[in-house]
Amino acid sequence: MNFPVAGVDIPVIYLVLIGFIVGVLAGFYGVGGGSKTGPLMLFIGVKARFVIGTDLAHMVGKSIVALRRHHALGHVDMKLAILMTLGTIPGIEVGANIVQILEAAGSLDLFFSVSLIVILSAMSVFVFWESRKAHKLLREDDIDARDVVAFQGVSKRVKTLRLPPMISLKTSGIKEISVWIIILVSFATGVLTGFLGVGGGFVRMPVLVYVLGVPTHVAVGTDLFEIVISAGYGTFTHALKGNVDFLMALVMHTGAAIGAQIGATLTKYVRGPRIRQVFGLFLPVGAILVLYTLLT
Amino acid sequence: MSTRRKEFLEYSLEILIYFSLVVVYFFLVLALLADPLFSLFQSDLVFYSVLGLSLLVGQGVLLEYVTSQIIKRIKVR
Numbered sequence: 001m002n003f004p005v006a007g008v009d010i011p012v013i014y015l016v017l018i019g020f021i022v023g024v025l026a027g028f029y030g031v032g033g034g035s036k037t038g039p040l041m042l043f044i045g046v047k048a049r050f051v052i053g054t055d056l057a058h059m060v061g062k063s064i065v066a067l068r069r070h071h072a073l074g075h076v077d078m079k080l081a082i083l084m085t086l087g088t089i090p091g092i093e094v095g096a097n098i099v100q101i102l103e104a105a106g107s108l109d110l111f112f113s114v115s116l117i118v119i120l121s122a123m124s125v126f127v128f129w130e131s132r133k134a135h136k137l138l139r140e141d142d143i144d145a146r147d148v149v150a151f152q153g154v155s156k157r158v159k160t161l162r163l164p165p166m167i168s169l170k171t172s173g174i175k176e177i178s179v180w181i182i183i184l185v186s187f188a189t190g191v192l193t194g195f196l197g198v199g200g201g202f203v204r205m206p207v208l209v210y211v212l213g214v215p216t217h218v219a220v221g222t223d224l225f226e227i228v229i230s231a232g233y234g235t236f237t238h239a240l241k242g243n244v245d246f247l248m249a250l251v252m253h254t255g256a257a258i259g260a261q262i263g264a265t266l267t268k269y270v271r272g273p274r275i276r277q278v279f280g281l282f283l284p285v286g287a288i289l290v291l292y293t294l295l296t
Numbered sequence: 297m298s299t300r301r302k303e304f305l306e307y308s309l310e311i312l313i314y315f316s317l318v319v320v321y322f323f324l325v326l327a328l329l330a331d332p333l334f335s336l337f338q339s340d341l342v343f344y345s346v347l348g349l350s351l352l353v354g355q356g357v358l359l360e361y362v363t364s365q366i367i368k369r370i371k372v373r
Contacts, residue, residue, distance in 0.1 A: 004334045235348075
């Protein structure tokens with residue numbers, strides 16, 4: 001099928017399949033799936049500027065579907081999610097402007113690919129290491145808990161920073177945390193969203209768990225709220241710059257909507273460390289695809 | 297019938313209805329809006345952005361709402 005906006009010919013079934021796979025992953029570990037869709041789209045010959053914009057666009061609808069399901073399961077901390085949008089929106093604007101500057105300089109493709117490889121590889125190693133350790137803790141100590149985190153040093157230290165105003169987050173089980181920490185974290189992930197054309201979830205979900213100390217299931221649901229806002233805003237700002245092929249996004253979303261429903265329901269039956277372990281295993285797939293595209 | 301089996305059947309039915317609606321929606325958009333979307337992209341980026349985003353949100357929200365209404369009706373019967 002021809003997509004005149006992006007100027008490429010791609011079989012519909014391929015796009016629907018990509019959508020379905022990232023939809024399941026998105027629903028399961030609360031990420032937009034951009035870390036997989038981006039490399040896969042680059043791989044089939046879509047230009048980087050359309051990869052960034054279109055990827056964000058298909059994420060919006062899919063994340064709404066998964067978010068509604070997680071909300072029904074009680075996995076969304078609305079207070080935290082709304083506060084995070086304060087940092088996310090300016091962050092996206094900064095990221096989208098970086099894209100325009102690099103595109104004008106003719107070095108966007110290289111920067112985009114190298115950044116994805118570095119971030120995906122680093123996150124993968126860390127999350128996989130931690131989740132294995134946490135899983136071991138659950139087994140050895142025979143703890144009857146839905147979630148255990150083996151790396152809590154940073155989140156404990158973050159909670160001791162007393163920069164007013166301080167708030168409590170009941171759904172996340174956090175007694176007191178500075179609003180500024182939340183805004184700073186969301187600004188950083190917002191920049192990534194705008195720059196990499198991803199919902200920021202593959203960075204934000206681990207950050208919520210390891211830096212803010214949010215339980216994994218709540219991190220997954222809250223992250224999805226954030227993705228709807230950030231990807232929605234990101235899509236609009238990129239569409240105005242002519243970087244979005246909505247027809248391609250709709251084709252991908254056809255598979256993604258079904259996948260997101262299935263993935264979100266699966267979280268009901270899986271413990272926190274296992275969710276993170278699967279998450280860590282899938283990240284290098286994106287990095288390998290980008291590396292392959294870059295080398296060939 | 298056990299609760300787990302009942303839950304699974306309900307969920308499978310929901311997915312099936314949702315899937316059918318998504319496919320119908322997709323073909324409708326493809327048949328009716330493919331060319332107008334490209335024309336809009338060339339002439340009016342603001343309208344193109346608003347329409348495109350609405351179509352995606354519509355697919356996400358509207359179809360799930362319709363699905364849950366259908367499920368409710370089936371349960372009543």
